[in-house]
Amino acid sequence: MRLQLVRDARGDLGASTEFIRVFVNLxxxxxVFGEAGRDCPSTVDSAELVVSEAVLNDSAQLxxxxxxxxxxxxxxxFGCSFPTTVTMILTYRRRG
Numbered sequence: 001m002r003l004q005l006v007r008d009a010r011g012d013l014g015a016s017t018e019f020i021r022v023f024v025n026l027x028x029x030x031x032v033f034g035e036a037g038r039d040c041p042s043t044v045d046s047a048e049l050v051v052s053e054a055v056l057n058d059s060a061q062l063x064x065x066x067x068x069x070x071x072x073x074x075x076x077x078f079g080c081s082f083p084t085t086v087t088m089i090l091t092y093r094r095r096g
Contacts, residue, residue, distance in 0.1 A: 004091040005051065005067065008044040011084030013037030017074040020086065024051055025059050025066050040080035044087075065090075 005022065009032075012018055019034035032047035059065045069086050071077075077084050 008087045012076040012079035014039030021070045023068040
């Protein structure tokens, strides 16, 4: 099993202290953007995160997958002339 999260974001994400924490069913699975992001880009920044099989197995026992994104305190929601946005594409692949 494999769960792949691809996020596109536009906003105040251009410093190492400006990032997005990603959780699956309240379990921390990673951090995206930070030094790889940009401040107020005209096109979206993209990041990919693969969630471990162990986290997926735990989620399967609950019967759902809830993905949460939490920006670091330094991300300014009003730091750009447009709204900050995050879009997620979730791909689930089963072995076999």
